[in-house]
Amino acid sequence: MNKKRFFTFFLFICLLSALYARKPKAADTGYPKSIVALSPSAAEILFTIGAGDQVSAVSEFTDFPPEAKAKPVVGGFDGKTLSLETIMSFKPDLVYLTERMHNFLIATLESNGIAYYVSKGDSIASVEREILEVGKITGHDKEAKKVVDGMEKKLSKVAEAKKGTGAVKVYWEVWNAPYMSVGPSSFIHDVIKAAGGENIFADLTDAYPMVSEESIIARKPALILIPMSTGMEASAVGLRNGWSDIPAVKNGKVFVVDDNVYTRPGPRIADVVVELSALLTK
Amino acid sequence: MNETTADFNVSNLNATYNKTQILRNINLSLIPGEFVCLCGPNGAGKSTLLSVMAGVPDAKLKVTGDIRFIRGPRSLSLSKGSKPPQTSRTIDISTIPRRDLARTIAYLQQNEYSEWDFTVHDYILQGRYAYTRYGHYTADDHSIVDGVLADLKLTQFNKRNIHSLSGGEFQKVRLARALAQTPRFLLLDEPASNLDYVYEPHLMQLLRDTVHKKNLGVLAAVHDINLAARFADKILLLPPASAISDGAKKSVLFGSPSDIMNTDNLKYTFGVEFECKEIKSFQSLQ
Amino acid sequence: MKRDIFWKIISPILLVISVILALMLGAEKVSLAAVFGQGDKFENIILWQLRLPRVLLVLITGLLLGGSGAVFQLFFRNPLAEPGIMGISSGATLGAVIASIVPGFMALTGKGGVGAYISPVNLCAFAGALIAGLFVTSLAFSRGGKSSSVMLLLCGTALGTLYSSLSSMLLLTCNKELHSIYTWILGSFNGRGWNELLFILLPSAVSIILMFIVSRPLDLLTGGEKSAAALGVEVDKLRILVLLCGALAVSAGVCAGGTIGFVGLIAPHIVRKFLGPRARTLVPFSMLFGATLLLLSDTFARIIIAPGELPAGIITSILGVPFFLALCLGGRK
Numbered sequence: 081m082n083k084k085r086f087f088t089f090f091l092f093i094c095l096l097s098a099l100y101a102r103k104p105k106a107a108d109t110g111y112p113k114s115i116v117a118l119s120p121s122a123a124e125i126l127f128t129i130g131a132g133d134q135v136s137a138v139s140e141f142t143d144f145p146p147e148a149k150a151k152p153v154v155g156g157f158d159g160k161t162l163s164l165e166t167i168m169s170f171k172p173d174l175v176y177l178t179e180r181m182h183n184f185l186i187a188t189l190e191s192n193g194i195a196y197y198v199s200k201g202d203s204i205a206s207v208e209r210e211i212l213e214v215g216k217i218t219g220h221d222k223e224a225k226k227v228v229d230g231m232e233k234k235l236s237k238v239a240e241a242k243k244g245t246g247a248v249k250v251y252w253e254v255w256n257a258p259y260m261s262v263g264p265s266s267f268i269h270d271v272i273k274a275a276g277g278e279n280i281f282a283d284l285t286d287a288y289p290m291v292s293e294e295s296i297i298a299r300k301p302a303l304i305l306i307p308m309s310t311g312m313e314a315s316a317v318g319l320r321n322g323w324s325d326i327p328a329v330k331n332g333k334v335f336v337v338d339d340n341v342y343t344r345p346g347p348r349i350a351d352v353v354v355e356l357s358a359l360l361t362k
Numbered sequence: 363m364n365e366t367t368a369d370f371n372v373s374n375l376n377a378t379y380n381k382t383q384i385l386r387n388i389n390l391s392l393i394p395g396e397f398v399c400l401c402g403p404n405g406a407g408k409s410t411l412l413s414v415m416a417g418v419p420d421a422k423l424k425v426t427g428d429i430r431f432i433r434g435p436r437s438l439s440l441s442k443g444s445k446p447p448q449t450s451r452t453i454d455i456s457t458i459p460r461r462d463l464a465r466t467i468a469y470l471q472q473n474e475y476s477e478w479d480f481t482v483h484d485y486i487l488q489g490r491y492a493y494t495r496y497g498h499y500t501a502d503d504h505s506i507v508d509g510v511l512a513d514l515k516l517t518q519f520n521k522r523n524i525h526s527l528s529g530g531e532f533q534k535v536r537l538a539r540a541l542a543q544t545p546r547f548l549l550l551d552e553p554a555s556n557l558d559y560v561y562e563p564h565l566m567q568l569l570r571d572t573v574h575k576k577n578l579g580v581l582a583a584v585h586d587i588n589l590a591a592r593f594a595d596k597i598l599l600l601p602p603a604s605a606i607s608d609g610a611k612k613s614v615l616f617g618s619p620s621d622i623m624n625t626d627n628l629k630y631t632f633g634v635e636f637e638c639k640e641i642k643s644f645q646s647l648q
Numbered sequence: 649m650k651r652d653i654f655w656k657i658i659s660p661i662l663l664v665i666s667v668i669l670a671l672m673l674g675a676e677k678v679s680l681a682a683v684f685g686q687g688d689k690f691e692n693i694i695l696w697q698l699r700l701p702r703v704l705l706v707l708i709t710g711l712l713l714g715g716s717g718a719v720f721q722l723f724f725r726n727p728l729a730e731p732g733i734m735g736i737s738s739g740a741t742l743g744a745v746i747a748s749i750v751p752g753f754m755a756l757t758g759k760g761g762v763g764a765y766i767s768p769v770n771l772c773a774f775a776g777a778l779i780a781g782l783f784v785t786s787l788a789f790s791r792g793g794k795s796s797s798v799m800l801l802l803c804g805t806a807l808g809t810l811y812s813s814l815s816s817m818l819l820l821t822c823n824k825e826l827h828s829i830y831t832w833i834l835g836s837f838n839g840r841g842w843n844e845l846l847f848i849l850l851p852s853a854v855s856i857i858l859m860f861i862v863s864r865p866l867d868l869l870t871g872g873e874k875s876a877a878a879l880g881v882e883v884d885k886l887r888i889l890v891l892l893c894g895a896l897a898v899s900a901g902v903c904a905g906g907t908i909g910f911v912g913l914i915a916p917h918i919v920r921k922f923l924g925p926r927a928r929t930l931v932p933f934s935m936l937f938g939a940t941l942l943l944l945s946d947t948f949a950r951i952i953i954a955p956g957e958l959p960a961g962i963i964t965s966i967l968g969v970p971f972f973l974a975l976c977l978g979g980r981k
Contacts, residue, residue, distance in 0.1 A: 161821060255828035257767040258838030258957070284956050290831055290838055292675035294694050295955030321841055322697035325689075418877045421796065464880030471878075476870045477725040478925035488868050492880030497864025497928075543879070 111219035112174035112195065116167050119157045121346035122176040122199060123148045125211055128227055128347045131218040137170045143340070144348070157181070164188055174217070201345030203270040204235070204353070211347060231350035235274060238357045242276035248360045250277035251301035251328070254288055256312060261291045268343050275356035277303065297322055303360055304328040307339030335359055368431040369393050370415070370467075370547050370579055371452075375427035377410055379420070384410050386603040388427070390616055392581050394546055397573040399590035400583040402600035403632050408583040409472060411600065412549045415581070416469035417455055430454045431466070464492035468540035472551040472583075475532075479525040482516070482535055483507060489542030510538045514568065529556040533565075541572065548573075550582040554589075562586065566593040587628075599631040655922045656929075659936045666943035670703045671695060673947050675954035701841040706946045706960075707939045708845075708852050709837075709904045710911060714938015715859045716897035717912025718919070718931045722866040723890045724797055730912035731894030733801065735808025736781045737909075740902035741833055742811040742818075743776020744769050748829045749822045766843045766903070769832065774847075774903040780811065781895020788888050797873065797887060835908035835961020837946055848900035855900065858893035859931050862886060866927035905946075908961045910968045911938050921975060941968065 093110055114136040117123040123138040127148050135148070139157035142148050154170065155162040159181040167175060167185075175189055175196040189196045197217060200206045208228045215224020250272050254260040262268050263284040272279050280299040281291060304326070306312050314334040323329050337359075342352050370392035377385040384407045392398060400408050413419050415429060430452045455463060468489070476485065483504075490503040511517045514534055524532060533556050540548060553569070554562040566584075570593050573580050581598070584590045590597055599615040615631065671683050674694065682691040713730075720729040731737075747769045784804045819829065831838075865886055868876040873883045901908065915938035916930060923929045945963040952958060 156821070256839055257769060258828065258831050258836045258959075260828055260831070281955065286956065289956040290836065290959070292950060292955050292957050293698055293839060294674050294676040297693065297698070298676045298690070299955075321701070322693045325693065413874070416878055418874045460877060460882050461880040464878065467878075469878040471872075471874060474871045474875055478722070478867075478870045478920075480867070480870065480925060484867075484926060485870075488870075488879060491865065491868055494864075 112172075112217065114170060114172050115174045115176055115218070116154055116170050116172040117142070118154070118159075118162070118167075118175065118177045118182050119199070120144070121201060121207075121344045122178070123151070124344065124346040124348070125214055126176070126218065129211065129215050129218070129220045129223045131214075131220050134218055136172065137167075141340075144346075159184070168192075176214070199345070202265065202267055204274055204345075204349055205270075207345045207347075207349060208232070210345075227347050231347065234350040234354050238275060238353055242357060242361075245276065245361075247273075247276060247278035248303055249280050249299065249301045249327075250303045250305060250360070251280050251296055251299070252305045252307075253310075253312075253317075254307065255310060258290045259293050259296060260288055261296075263287050263289055267345050271342065271349060271352060271356065275353045276360050277356070293322075297326055300327050302327045302331070302333060304334040305342075305359075306334065306336045307342070308336050309339050312336070333359075333362065368453075368546070371428075371430055371432045372415060373428045375411075375414065375425070375429065377407070377414060377419070377423050377425045377427075379410075379423050383603040384423070385414070388600075390598060392547060392579040394579040395574065395577045396579055396595045397570050397593065398579075398581045398596045398598055399594035400581055400598045400600060401585075401587045401590050401631070403602060406600045406602045406631075408600055409551050412469065412551050412581065412583060413471075416467055416549050417458075417460075417463050418469065428454065429456070461492045464543060464545075466545055467547045467549060468543040468545040469549045470536055470540050470551060470553060472555060474536065476524055479523050482511075482519045482522050482524055482527075485524050485535060486510060486539045486542050489539040492543065506544065507538075507542055510541045513541070513572070514538050530558060530561050533557060537565075537568075541576075546579060548578055548580040548582070550580065552583050552585055555585065562589060563592075569593070599628070601631045652923060656933070659933055659940075663936050663940045663943075666940045666947070667703060667707065670706065670943045670947045671699050674699060674950050675957070698841070701845050702837055702946075703943065705840055705845050705848075705904045706837055706942050708848065709901045709908065710915075710939030710942035711935040712852055712855055712897040712901050712938075713908065713911040713942070714915035715856065715931055715935040716894045717914075717938065718916040718927070718934035719859055719862055719866065719890055720894055720912070721916050722925075722927050722930065723862070723869055723886070724801065725869060725872070727917065728913070731781075731898045732907075732909070732912065733808070734781065734784045734804030734891065734894060735806075735811060736777050736784070736804075736895055736898040737902070737907045738808040738811035738815070739780025740773040740777035740898065741907055742815045743772035743774070743779075744832055744902075744906070745815045745818050745829060746776075747772035748832075749818055766847055767839075769829075770840070770844060770903045771847075773832075773906070774899045776811075777899035777902050778895060780807065781891065781899065783807070785888060785891040785895060788884070788891060800887075800891070831959050832906045834959035835906040835964070836949070836957070836959040837905045838957050838959075840904055844904050848903050851896040851900045855893050855896035856935075858889055858896070859935070862889050862893065863927040863931045866931075867925075870925075905942075905960060908942070908964055910964045910972075911942055914964075914968045914972045915941055917972065918975060 111134065113134050115126060115131070115134050116137045117126055117135055118139050120139065120142045123135065123142040124144050126132060126135050127145050132147055135151055137154040138148055138151045139155060140153055141157055142151070142153075152170070154166050162182070162185070164185065173195060175185070175194060176199065177185060177196060178199050178201060186196065186198070197214060199210055201210070208231060211224050211228050212221070215221040252262050252268055252272065254262060261281045262279060263286045264279070264282050265285070266287040269279045269282065280296070280301050281289065284291075304317060306314060306317065314336050317334045318324060318329040328334055341348055342356075372388055372390050375385055375388040376383070388411060400411070402408050410419070410423065414423070414425055419425055432452045458466075486507045487499055487503060490499055490506060491497065493503065494500075508517070511520060514537065516534055516538060519527070519531065519535065524535060527535065533553065537553065540550075550569075554565050557565060566589055569580060569582065572578065596616065668683065672678060672680055676694055678691045678694055679687065681687065682695055687695060717730040720731055720733070721727055784800060784807065787800060787803055865876070865881045868879045868881050877883050916934040919930055919933045919937050923933055942960065942964065945967065946960040948967070949958040949960045949963045
């Protein structure tokens, strides 16, 4: 490439950046340099694949990896306190958002010609897909591939180990007053499945249904998982009226797990599956 | 009821509402067996006077003065267990508990409707509340209600729903409830205000008869001074507080109709010219 | 007269039937025989450890809401009155929201202690309702006991709006997806049991006793407070008792089932239509009817999408309102 061409190309890029990319989807005029990540999983993915210095702002509760914590915060990740103005103040060329919580931003982003990426995060497969896509968009496809390969290795090891054994019935308790669990459309359902478990409420449609206490007992879960964020202690579960005959309680298989990591659709989910499968077979 | 009964006495009564004087220096005495009509222009404070005497003044009203029953605690029917009255021969009504007061004074506001649709019987029965223990009505209470219905010729209305009554009928039922309290004194605020022309003299006659039959002391605010002159034993003329300069003139004019009702007094009370004629006999209106 | 007696007999029968239905029906199958003592181990757990305490809770809450609704409608001479209007329900919600959000509180959930623990959300809701209620009641004392009921209603409503706004604001800024609190606000008995029952026993008992005490003079308020006073009622004292009764009823109710609407409004109206307005019938039968209504709603909520559950508060609104409209439009006075 001779100097003239290079210079023209460089000018072209400058002009385009100055005018804002008009295309809504991932820009083809170079990799984004000012990414605003609107969820902790988005930030985690970006940093894991090496795109950390392309990130200009993250959402609240972003805590992994530690470098991500140092970035400026743009607002809460559930969307209720996000303001487009704050997002814009970081002059983003890519907004990395979550379908469920940030859908409402899409129309405005489009009309302002800002590129965005929508994360689905509803299954492990979609997370892997996402990592690869984001890798392509940010110019880190090689690292992204490495990350996904690493995840796949761990996941297949678990799948291999549990071949031939039946699925272990699992109850994931979102809350206890009222009792709320998870349905098949939730991310954690997929994680449980991948680890060799079977969500006892796989027959419900809601993502976070309120469930009958009778059914929890009747479905005899062999493992009960309590998210750490509820503050509940594992020992308290067994003291509940009528719960003492549940297999999980009888065998002491009630565990408190870090839901911050367990429900985050990001690269560490493979480690979660490994840990979970260990709990299942303990 | 005892034959020796107390007087209902008001002295030096002043009432102000937000710095406006409503009642100035009222002195009067209500005696059982007397039918007294209270007359005065609108805004003179008739309703205020009655509500203060009944012990239910408006919360924002500042009242000074003395309202008491004179001549003997024996003559008041006090409920069992209430504090023995002072040994002196007067009782300040502000010291009397509500229940006891309700046995002595019955008060009817000017316009009152009932939110809930009770039967006539149940509505009148409420007048007996002050005599009940724990709100339980006895057979005696029920028969008193029947008696009052009979006195006012309302027996056929016994089971009727009060919301189905006409204005005049309901007014009589209200009066019945007041009478069911078997009070010594009745304080009525324009009892004929909702009634037809034809009804008014009826009601006034009814009141007069009841007063004398049961030896009650009645103070009724009446709009029509002609009616008042015709039926009342005594007239109480109440000029507006603003019309009275301190000390100079009387704040109320009290006396029998023939004494009181002259052009001077009426002009003083109402502020307009009146013509007084004496009419010897009456015929009821068509 | 005959119609009166008919309804007086039928009401408790309806209640008993509702109780039996509530025990029999649910997400998991339990035979009728089990209700009468012949059940296997699993059925017994479901019936006596799960359903029974819940049924009792629902029953008591229904009694409280129905009765206090009647008391408030009579005292304030307003067919739209119910204790929630004093801002008490909003205070309960605020308490629950604070408990859900403030991180420290959640650590209390874990402290098992057999029979001694109640979710801090419910505890705080109870406290919130009680504080809101007592605060409004204290306003009744403020002018030497001579405050007006209208002023109290206005203050209560204004405060209620304040609490609601605070709740909304807290929920907005808390940044966690709190599905649970939204369900709580809609009113659900899921997950409540013996602990809550024991906890609310005392406030419920006091509230119900107060309901019976105030029934006596309540009729006399039909012509207004002045008129009642002239008939011998100590209106200021009555006002305080009424407010206290309502505050306790709602506080106990939210601890049991979150904020359940409409029961306190509808039950007295239904009873009044069949049994007349006299407080001495209206109050107790509103209690029975409120309990029946709530039991049926909760049972329905438990079976309609089993093994999932709907919040009972939704059912009372959805079923109660059209029924209520039909009643109103079906016979004007």
